[in-house]
Amino acid sequence: MKQYKRFLMMWDQTFSQILLGLVLLITVILLGLASPFFMTWDNWRNILDQSALQVIIAVGMTFVICTGGIDLSVGSITALSGVCMAVAMHAGVSVEMAVFLGIIAGAIVGMGNGLLISRLNLNPFIVTLGTMAVVRGVALIITKGIPIYGFPREFTWLGNGHIGPLNPPMLMAVFIALLGALVLNQTKLGNYTLALGGNEEALRRSGVAHKLYKLIIYTICGITAAMGGMVVTARLNTAEPLAGSMFELDAIAAVVLGGTDMKGGRGSITGTVMACLLLGVLRNGLTILSIPSYYQQLAIGIIILVAIIISELRLKNAPGHGNTIYLGG
Amino acid sequence: MSQSIEPAIKIVHMSKSFGNIEALRDVSLEIYSGEILAIVGDNGAGKSTLIKILAGALTSDEGQIIIGDKSYNFLSPGRAISLGISTVYQDLALVDCRDVASNIFLGREPVYAGFLVDRRKMQKEAARILEGLQINIPSLSTQVGLLSGGQRQGVAVARAVYQGGKVIIFDEPTAAMGLQESAKVIKLLLKLREEGMAVIVISHNLNQVFEISDRICVMCHGQVVAICKTKESLPNQIVGLIMGATVKEAYNAAGVYSDEAI
Incomplete structure (x- = not known):
């Protein structure tokens, strides 16, 4: 019996990634058989391009969810940072400076979320639900609801330029994912991110500035969302105040699908990246097979539900989640 | 037992309320290096509040x-x-949900290259600390939640020892333990005393208290009602004090009276 449970736990740690890898592989093979167009580089470039944006935002979200929190405002931050960059560039600010300002805007919103959540001990869901609306409102007020378009080429290059066979968003996504994995697995910040989700009180009693770390994590999520905003704006050459709606749900879905525990304490950037790819491949595949987009929405929703069900069943056997099984004693 | 004259820690006129419940009322206490001080008392006597204030987990209102x-x-x-x-x-x-080493080093992880956590060093050090404390844990990469009660306790003790303090506080150290495991913890407490640390133990187990402690501090309704030398006290007296008898009553009932008691 003990052996069986121990096996279940070993299974648990790599479960999501193995399962995700298999599903991804099977999906790719099936789609490749179903459509000759699927396996072309042009199509894959398209998939990677779409997934890149999602990876950038989902990495920040992974950190937040690892603390047991959630950030619903990332979609709105995407819009706000794009709008800030656009306004700055139209005011004659240099591209670098405009990008910097846009990302600072995202960081400030993230910091605001973090302050409210850590200092006032408010519920992350409610706080970020509020900032989601506030930030969207600000983006609409700044633009008066009208999209801003037409930017210098150096800026649009960030969204649709070419670096060999790849483009800047893909490289950004790779960089952010690698950096995120390094931070989550190898640094104090990463350790404390997981400890915050596992047992915040234990972290506090160990003398760690737990509120500061929480603040940093929400700020990181704001920054990655702002980088997402930069990519969207540059790609479309338009800053759209309504851009990025539902991005938060896509990001949360990818994080959960990637095996990060919604209750915190456990998470993986690798899983998040794989989930982003899987969602990207599925969307693309359904489009190629000319399945109407309503069904796409349905299919992706069902996949996310299945992922959550699997993850919950798994967690019943994981330590620190109510139904704890103590081995060996 | 080698008591130094200067106390390692002194608590002076400490009070703490939760709403209108007075958890601590004007508590004063001295703890010396090289002694084991047991704090006993009924549930709600204020023992845990007192040590949580000492540990910084709570802040006192006064004192x-x-x-x-x-x-x-x-x-x-x-x-x-x-x-x-x-x-x-x-x-x-x-x-x-974190492994043994991460828990022992929680808050003071060794780093290299300025910011990377040195996991190999953590594993090595953790193994050394646990071995020194004679705590058996099969694998240091096991999640702590999967360990037995005693092993978990061992990890918590190892962390406290690693922090390398002069004063170490145990809140109910053997409550979740079997006989063998509690014997180990008791051995550890005695060893820490030998090393010259001030050890504070909260316990409901009077046999154990009499076995290991040098002094016993009895708390009742948020006050320290007596601090007695273990050698000069009888279990019945302590039970009496815990139940709320005055010092005189308790000692009269037991047939002795000690000036050591306050």
């Missing part, structure tokens, strides 16, 4: 903590640890 020649109105957990007060909490304060 000071005096360490050396410095006086503090309150401590934060980080400050308490850096002043040499380590605590093994009743709930152990472990992060269940």
